[in-house]
Amino acid sequence: MKSLTSKAVGSATLLSACLVLSAGCSSSNTTGSAASATATTEQSATATTAQNTTQLQPPMAKKTPKELTVHGDTRIDNYYWLNERENPEVISYLNAENDYTKKALAHTEDLQKQLFDEIVGRIKQTDESVPYKEDGYWYYTRYEEGKEYPIYARKKGSMEATEEVMLNANERAEGQSYYSAAGIDVSPDNQLLAFGEDTVSRRKYTLRFKNLKTGELLTDAIPNTTGSAVWANDNKTVYYTMKDPALRSFKIFRHTLGTPTSKDKEVYHEADETFSTFVFKTKSDKYILIGSASTLSNEYRYLDADKPNGDFKVIQPRERGLEYSVDHFQDKFYIVTNKDGATNFKLMQTPVSKTGKANWKEVVPHRQDVLLEGIEIFKDYLTLQERKNGLTQIRIKKWNDPKSDYYIDFGEEAYTAYIDVNPDFDSKTLRYGYTSLTTPYSTYNYNMQTKEKELLKQQEVVGDFDPNNYEGKRVYATADDGTKIPVSLVYRKGIELNGQNPTLLYGYGSYGNSMNPGFSSVRLSLLDRGFVYAIAHIRGGQEMGRQWYEDGKLLKKKNTFTDFLDAAEYLVDQKYTNPDKLFAQGGSAGGLLMGAVVNMRPDLFEGVLAAVPFVDVVTTMLDTSIPLTTGEFDEWGNPAEKEYYDYMLSYSPYDQVEAKEYPNMLVTTGLHDSQVQYWEPAKWVAKLRDMKTDNNMLLLHTNMEAGHGGASGRFERYKETALQYAFLLNLLEQQNQ
Structure with a gap:
């Protein structure tokens, strides 16, 4: 399996339906000078900012009342019409908002260019992976x-x-306003390449195939897929996943190269709309697996990769609440599962000939204080990626010496470590990645026998970056119920705890996604201007184990929001900042977080960055035609049930907008977003404009050519980052006038 676009971290990797948008997760190469950055800020032409903004007239969306009645409760949605993607009036409104944003921030254009040049200037432009x-x-x-x-x-x-160039994405992207390549995978005989292409940003990929010997593209082209193909061992048969109109991955097909796609055989149909399906090959290359997954349950089928025309067999039939994932080694399947109440998961094995759960035998037991995130199998060693006290750990076990367990020592207070690409079963070398808030992304080879490690590469930050100029640490806020909320911090050394430091607090808190503290050279443009950057590891993620996730979903979702507010108040109480200099950032489900906290405590933040925010929770979760809805009932609840309807309505940001003062806000979205439809942020901004009682800035920027992840390309995406940073710095500059 020579896949260059997927990084396996073990069969227990938890998949998320929602993209995490986080400056904290950035792995881009970026740096800056504190002195020149400060000078640039001082030179920015912001003297007339407040005047110019108040003179501008924001677009006001028309009101077309629509009654939405469920459980005897009627909501009036004045902006429901904005979901008409093909309506020229909708496009005109979005363009008007873009024009207003551009004019409102026109005086920051020089600063935006400066920030963009800084960010891109830190990237090593001619670079390659290990x-x-x-x-x-x-x-x-x-x-x-x-x-x-x-x-x-x-x-x-x-x-x-x-060198053999398999795919030059720059050439493939020529003439496209958006381009994404995915699923780069070479056939077992090394002669053919499979890859997916998306030129719209709806995550609907067309599968293509290339003869690596001649360089010619095959005539085979399969549209509307997830972007990856799985090779059978005959080098001519592939399996792929098709999407339904709601963009749910719902069918697996078998295709023989050189034959019409109309003759492709459907080998699996996931009829349950709360599940999605996918297909992959085991590390051993022995089996092709079809998986089905919902929030609470999994099911896998397997097929000998040497017999592509055979029938798939179920490993263990799905049961509500039974989660498991599968890998293969020798004559056994290895299964990471929550079976029998193993909330934090355990590792089991079963013979390939007897795969049902009655035959599963324990290899690594469940532990209350350790979450098992994934495994990597070698001939002589088993490595486990675990999480304890909010931090990732890598554990090494020797198969023939169970007492030889040990952990790799990383030696930092807040960091992220992960198992990297390890295709060779026979190797005694583990490749892993490492980063921290002050340490650029690093790739190591680790000899599991001698315990010696070799740094293969560390992300190069062009310029005068010195990690010794920055400090990263982990602190804990206390929630009202006594729960300790981890908060990761990074800032330039020498700051005073006088309550005057501008601070950007990031949060997500959904789908069990853990926000790992990693390096971001992009973020240096804020740190070098005196910012403190903080990540609130709130409930709804999985930083503190599986229960951390359970305590931030469904009817406990509000813990996510109050945890974030408690983290914000901690930063104020500990004199890192004050409400006039505190900013909040979140994207997607983190955008829902932003919408909820500004409704609950608008006084706590000077400004908010909300990217592709999921803010119209009730209406979206009632519409099963919208992508992702059916698969997320176990995350948010099904509002067709009154208990969940009432609870979701009580925090839904769009529904809870009130006539009161709100912080300054910059909201960003993409017209082609496949996960949070553009109309959610558009409706939210329209309603806020109509109801809020303040004169603070409220800006909506829609990328008319992109989707959930923003602009494609290595550098283009940072124009939006520069816009966001300029928005924050502009607010600070206004305070100094």
């Missing part, structure tokens, strides 16, 4: 100076051999 070896080839990804997209390449035998 190569890994599989089936006699070294695979890697590289970038060329000034180019937006990666080049996927390989060399046979050694890195001194002649």
